[in-house]
Amino acid sequence: DEFEFFTNVNTLSDEAFANSKLTSIKLPESITSLGSGIFKNCTNLKDIILPQGINKISKEMFLNCESLNSIKIPDNVRTIEENSFGNVGIKKILIDEESGSKSLLLTSDSKLNTIHNNAFAKDAWTHDSAATVHSTNVLEVASLPKTLEIGVNSFKFLLSKNLKEINLPDSLEYIAHEAISNCDELKEKCEEGYHAGVISCAFNNTEDIKNKLK
Numbered sequence: 086d087e088f089e090f091f092t093n094v095n096t097l098s099d100e101a102f103a104n105s106k107l108t109s110i111k112l113p114e115s116i117t118s119l120g121s122g123i124f125k126n127c128t129n130l131k132d133i134i135l136p137q138g139i140n141k142i143s144k145e146m147f148l149n150c151e152s153l154n155s156i157k158i159p160d161n162v163r164t165i166e167e168n169s170f171g172n173v174g175i176k177k178i179l180i181d182e183e184s185g186s187k188s189l190l191l192t193s194d195s196k197l198n199t200i201h202n203n204a205f206a207k208d209a210w211t212h213d214s215a216a217t218v219h220s221t222n223v224l225e226v227a228s229l230p231k232t233l234e235i236g237v238n239s240f241k242f243l244l245s246k247n248l249k250e251i252n253l254p255d256s257l258e259y260i261a262h263e264a265i266s267n268c269d270e271l272k273e274k275c276e277e278g279y280h281a282g283v284i285s286c287a288f289n290n291t292e293d294i295k296n297k298l299k
Contacts (some may be wrong), residue, residue, distance in 0.1 A: 093113070093115045094115060094116060095115050095116055095118065095205070096116065096117070096118045096119075096120075096223050097112075097116060097118070097119050097120055098123075098124045099120035099121045100123060101118065101120060101123050101140065102120070102124050102296040103122055103125040103126055103127070104125070106127075106129050107124070107129065107161075107299045108129045108130060109130075109132040110124075110132075110133050110186065111133070111134040111249055112134060112136050113136060114138060115136070115138075116136045116138060116139065116231055117136070117139060117140075119139055119142075119143055119146065119156070120141065121143045121144040121145075122144065122145040122148060123145065123146055123151055125145050125146070125147070125148045125150075126148065126150075127147075127150050127205050128149060128151055130147075130150045130153055131152050132154070133156060135156070135157070135158070135159050137150040137159045137160065137161060138163070139159060139161065140162060140163050141162060141163060141164040141165070141166060142162060142164070142165045142169045142170075144165075144167060144168060144169060145167075145168045145171065146158055146166075146170075148168050148169070148172060148173075149171065149172045150170075150173050150175075150245045151173065152272070153173050154187060154188075155184060155186065155188040156188075156189060157191055158189060158195065158197070160192055160194045160196060161196055161276065162196070162197055162198075163196050163197060163198045163199065163203070163220045164197075164198065165200045165201060165204045166204065167202050167204060168201050168203050168204065169200040169201075170205045171204075171206045172206070173187075173205070173223070174222070174223055175187055175189050175205045175224065176188065176223055176224060176225045176247075177189070177224070177225060177226040177227075178228055179191065179226070180193055180195070180228045180230060180252075180289075182203070183283050188218060191228075191230055193230070195232065197232055198232050199231050199233070199234070200242040202242060203222075203242070204242045207221060207223060208233065209220055219289075221246060224243060224245040224246075224247060225250070226248075226250045227243060227247060227248065227250070227251045228251075228252040229251070229253055229254055230254065231254035231255070233254065251297065
């Protein structure tokens with residue numbers, strides 16, 4: 086159930102460990118590329134140590150890994166792709182915290198730039214003839230690194246009815262339309278210096294935020 090690499094492997098292909106009974110895995114620092122869905126449906130996986138050399142968390146990497154408690158994201162990761170943590174139940178994005186239940190752990194040196202749609206979705210995307218239906222997640226707290234851009238490719242990653250606190254970096258200059266929509270529980274104040282029209286649009290249907298801008 087436990088696995089640790091001791092080889093000089095630098096790439097692991099798509100779904101390499103998918104559907105396995107792994108509970109713990111440590112990947113070697115020689116690895117620089119991890120394929121899509123590599124740990125998909127590993128429902129027993131609780132602990133993982135990722136190599137510092139990877140630059141993205143690939144699509145569906147941890148999809149349905151419901152036992153995963155918390156995970157440290159290497160500083161060199163620039164992108165978290167869609168459904169990478171689907172059905173994991175991530176509740177917190179934390180910076181410079183050593184641990185946290187159901188948490189995504191970043192450091193202040195993180196180079197994270199983009200979080201794609203539905204990265205933390207409770208359910209996979211669903212499609213119909215008219216439009217794409219975006220599912221929600223269970224995020225409660227989100228501390229976002231200074232390198233992050235909330236743009237067109239990631240405008241729904243914070244869609245959560247449970248979001249109570251969001252800490253935006255002072256350097257953030259752009260928030261896409263409806264980026265943080267329908268977050269009824271959001272209590273954190275907007276950072277000063279943002280254009281009110283941009284913020285109001287980004288936080289559409291988030292009454293607590295809109296009221297603070299009046």
